[in-house]
Amino acid sequence: MATKCAAAAADLATGRPRKRARLGWDVAPAAQAQIGTFCGQEVGDVASLLLSANPSNHTCSSLLPKGVARNASPPWREDDKDGHYVFAVGENLTSRYKIYRKMGEGTFGQVLECWDRESREMVAIKVVRSVKKYSDAAMIEIDVLQKLARNDVAGKHCVQIRNWFDYRSHICIVCEKLGPSLYDFLRKTGYRPFPIDLVRQIGEQLLESVAFMHRLQLIHTDLKPENILLVSSDYVKLPDPKDGSFSRKLPKSSAIKLIDFGSAAYHHQDRSYIVSTRHYRAPEVILGHGWSYPCDIWSVGCILVELCSGETLFQTHENLEHLAMMERVLGPLPRHMLERADQHAEKYVRRGRLNWPEGATTRESIRAVLKLPRLQNLVMQHVDHSAGDFIDLLKRLLAYEPSARLTAEEALSHGFFSRYGDRRSL
Structure with missing residues (x-):
């Protein structure tokens, strides 16, 4: 809300x-x-x-x-x-x-x-x-x-x-009363990325919480770092690899909880209106296809990228630019999804493909899209070990076709989580 x-x-x-x-x-x-x-x-x-x-x-x-x-x-x-x-x-x-x-x-x-x-x-x-x-x-x-x-x-x-x-x-x-949001913690630590092991612990709990809601036929619709709170405000200081000083702060415990259910919807309710905060909004929502449980899964994928990189994956405030950023990071949108765009989104499509860069409003917008790396390259900039499993998980969470995305339950069985022990504190 x-x-x-x-x-x-x-x-x-x-x-x-x-x-x-x-x-x-x-x-x-x-x-x-x-x-x-x-x-x-x-x-x-x-x-x-x-x-x-x-x-x-x-x-x-x-x-x-x-x-x-x-x-x-x-x-x-x-x-x-x-x-x-x-x-x-x-x-x-x-x-x-x-x-x-x-x-x-x-x-x-x-x-x-x-x-x-x-x-x-x-x-x-x-x-x-x-x-x-x-x-x-x-x-x-x-x-x-x-x-x-x-x-x-x-x-x-x-x-x-x-x-x-x-x-x-x-x-x-x-x-x-809980601790700070993940966004607050990132902001107060200069948007420094979380270690991949911490991303794994948080991601597992996040998916467990989403699976719990989906079992109750509830869709959160507004998942983002601001709406994920650490249970504790305590943190630890660890050595900074750059200078050896104990200046890097990380949460003492990775325990999290979801908040803000003012936009939550039951599965049987009307699902044609716009949902989700812009940066975490799924392509089917932008294109006017309607939405369901998979829109939460897309948001989870965006959140995990942000935690491992310290940067919002799709930093934009305009629909066409947003879709162009998706194509830059994840590859071309399926033709059949573009052709099904509703009357509000059909202006973003021309001859079965995204009307980009022809439809860009400014050169700055084109530059903003071009500077984005492919998903694999983005992750490799920040993750050393387990990068392969993480990239594969993200591709499945960020599949364009909603029916092709993993469910929360399926994601919890992915190798990114199953190959590693459960450690809830650092």
């Missing part, structure tokens, strides 16, 4: 950012301010509250103005102009939850880190904007989260919902 914020000014200047536009989750915390002066889109991180893993009620209460009861509701405020809930750090979200900081935001609303007085743990609460379409989507997400929780008793595949409630016309979804 979370969408992209405006790209940085430097990115706009070049016209082609090295990375995707920054997300609301990536915005650095604002400077600390006085209680009562924050609004939902301005609140910063109160670092002192996070020094203790088990904060006391005294610590929480110390944020409140004198004379305010510890569990009292905050004063009624109008939402901001976009329907976001306006709050102050240290206030309550019902008498049960104490607000510590804002973890992120998007078009759907905000995610707040809160102290749960009842369970005595930190939780993440998605506070949805008081706008009907977002409230309706939130109720669908709650239904999906509850279905996942009922079928995942061990809670190892997807983020676990703890509770939900309606607070002052805002749907609030309470979930377990």
Whole structure:
């Protein structure tokens, strides 16, 4: 549900950012301010509250103005102009939850880190904007989260919902607090590629989670590094081969969970609309063929390439250029797929082939496509051992024809995983 914020000014200047536009989750915390002066889109991180893993009620209460009861509701405020809930750090979200900081935001609303007085743990609460379409989507997400929780008793595949409630016309979804997203971890470490063994561990869990959803006839439709969270925030420092210093950071544990099920769809629902974030969108979606479980598998393939290279595989924001990039990396699109393009995509096809480079809008676009290497060459730049198995897996995950792609269950039996032991921590 979370969408992209405006790209940085430097990115706009070049016209082609090295990375995707920054997300609301990536915005650095604002400077600390006085209680009562924050609004939902301005609140910063109160670092002192996070020094203790088990904060006391005294610590929480110390944020409140004198004379305010510890569990009292905050004063009624109008939402901001976009329907976001306006709050102050240290206030309550019902008498049960104490607000510590804002973890992120998007078009759907905000995610707040809160102290749960009842369970005595930190939780993440998605506070949805008081706008009907977002409230309706939130109720669908709650239904999906509850279905996942009922079928995942061990809670190892997807983020676990703890509770939900309606607070002052805002749907609030309470979930377990996890670590950073894979995208956040890559960004904070300078987009340095993950070692292939770590890619294998993460890839195996990702496919297990996707297989779990598909068995329940659910399609995530928005798989991307931003929606894959590490369970733990802990990391280790390893020697950097370049200079021998202990400057390379890697997750201490490879355990992950999926989040953001606001776009999830059941297999029996209408599947003709556009899904997936651009960079992870399958060709059948762009061409208007409709989509099903294989669109998740395509996204997994793109994610694995990104983890091993540190770069988004298809960095584009335009359909024809996107398809041209696919052909550059993976070879020509099948003629029958191009000829079946719907009325919105038929302009990308001419005489049974992609209308490229004739249809390119700029020379820069042509150059962006030409600089991309073939899939095999791209992987070989970053992977030493097991490159053959990895390349073969990726080709099967990124098959153009949806019916030719591996299912998640089939992918888990691939040699890239089966030839190596299971190691979930470094």
